[in-house]
Amino acid sequence: MDVIPARQRLLPLGAAAVTVVLWACAFVSIRSAGDTYSPGALALGRLLAGSLVLGAICLVRREGWPPRTAWRGIGLSGLLWFGVYMVVLNWGEQQVDAGTAALVVNVGPLLIALLGTRLLGDPMPPRLLAGMAVSFAGAVTVGLSMSSGGGSSVLGVLLCLLAAVGYAFGVVAQKPALGRASALQVTTFGCLVGAMVCLPFTGQLVHEAAHAPASATLNMLYLGVFPTALAFTTWAYALARTTASRMGATTYAVPALVVLMSWLALGEVPGVLTLAGGVLCLAGVAVSRSRARSARPAGATAEEPRPERVR
Template identity: 70%
Template sequence: MKTRPRLLSPAALTVGAVSFTVFAWASAFVSIRSAGAAYSPGALALGRLLTASLVLVALLLIRREGLPPRGAWRGIVVSGLVWFCGYTVALNWGERLVDAGTAALLVNTGPILMALLAARLLGEALPPRLMAGMGVSFVGAVVVGLSMSSGGDGSTSVLGVVLCLLAAVAYATGVVAQKPALSFGSPLQITAYSCLTGAVACLPFAGQLVAELPGAPLSATLNMAYLGVVPTALAFITWSYALARMPAAKLGSTTYAVPAVVVLLSWVFLGEVPAWLTLAGGVLCLAGVAVSRTRARSRERVAA
């Protein structure tokens, strides 16, 4: 009996998963900016995670996947509290104070932190130029902060930058915590139970969500539902799928494309164009990423 050939290779599936995640997460910055005008940061986070949890639990039931093994729970809990809850609330709050493109540029300093944490905690390779790249990206984040603070209300602008940087730290920490858990459970299991953990942690905002839901415009509520279904439920599954097959630092580098996509989407849908100094800071952030990746490419060429 002949076996049917696979339509897509594992490498192609991984590339597809990464590509979907990048575009879904880029669209999230725009949706957060839109929905955040009607919902407070905690309420938006809870609504997003509750929507995602419904989708993920339904997928668990359809695929008949039960509880993940005991070894996965440490990573699930840390990822759920720090990434799904902490990152989401911090980013929602930060995007009330800075535009979507700036928020994406700041959050995408996270992959450099991710590489450092992965080297320290997971034993992944730490290229020598990574520290230099991190320094350049830090200067870029400072430039972004100065450009925002010079635009008027300096305190709120600086607060927005700080919140987005905190979101970057939470993002990096959550990914590194999630990586070992994927050796015990499936991407769907790890994503679903991390999301449920984050939703439980956001329950203190339930009163705000109930109070704000009736008065919110339909577009804001639809954006909140979109955030739960696509950038959270589906994109976190595809991210976990790729993370189980790639080093955390290498996968993190793929999200450097997010800011460019966000700036384009925010310009098209929100009419937001960052100031030139903000763009210059963003270029420095991405230049630091390029510096941190140069060594790895050089080694690949030498090996070849």
């Protein structure tokens, strides 16, 4: 029986953890920069900053252009995830409170699981289903506990739902491309496609940047360098080594981390319901990432060798 080296098992987990932490941090920056920058301008500035960083790394590493067979997935993920998702999420977060936005956007991992099973043939083991159910219940709990209680904008809810759909289809489109191109290539050119989609907002970006405080512009640049350039690359690296459904379930750790970061960095003490929801999110991720032990025939031992296959 082949044993997977520890390095090969731990690196994708580490990459997924980096992604989740940086995406959780991004929510704070989006809310802050969104007070100054309009949704399209913020998305364009973020994507341009990410494209510059990723392009420089590609030149240093001499990655070159992705093969033609990868361009369909890169183009679709760039359009739907880097482009549409970022604009409508920024817009949606200006229309509804953070709790409602988190609740609606967290439909995304469920859509990824359904689309991954249907379009990619991803397996749907019981542990993954159970873990996603627990995490979604936790996300709903966090969302309800953080909701302001006022009537949410119907437009805002629809925008957050559109963001979830764009996210899900973007991930499913990206997965096949990672079998033909490197994680860095897929991320870099997907980011460039997203930036091209957002070019109509160039005038807004130039005008708003001229009047924006330095803190808002730094937040926008931070979003481009870390939650975009770095986190999307580590995401692609991990996604290339597991299923879309399992990676989607991992992002349910984001609401729990947002609660923790708000507590530590902003002094926003979470209520009991919020803490309980965060714990459920993390517990569900743990269940969905676990694997069932292989059953052994009665009387078999760990040292018993497997019979060789007849060639």
